[in-house]
Amino acid sequence: MRASVGDKLHVQGRNVGNPEQEGEIIEVRGQDGTPPYLVRFSDGHEGLVVPGPDCFVEHNDG
Template identity: 40%
Template sequence: MKAREGDWVIVKGHRTGDADRKALITEVHGRDGAPPYVVEWDDGHTSTYFPSADAVVERHPAPHSHSR
């Protein structure tokens, strides 16, 4: 898994009816975008996170430079 600051980690619910969890990646500590990540969860708490198979990264678009 590769990510960058500003991407989101989505963790799928484990049981039927469980909501997915979402966390904003605020720091990337692995080489070339690899885990671990420091994330801020949708409930407001922050943790160091090592994703497992139930997680996906939702890419945040890279900033564009606007030349005129």
């Protein structure tokens, strides 16, 4: 997985009824766009994320 600052990270809900979480990648800490990523989620909290199979990146093409 590769990402850039400004891309969106989506985390699928793990259980039925748990909504998907979405956040903006504000810092890439790995080399060449690889994880971990510092993410600011839509609820305002920030966290260091190493994405698993339940995650995908929406690239910011602008």
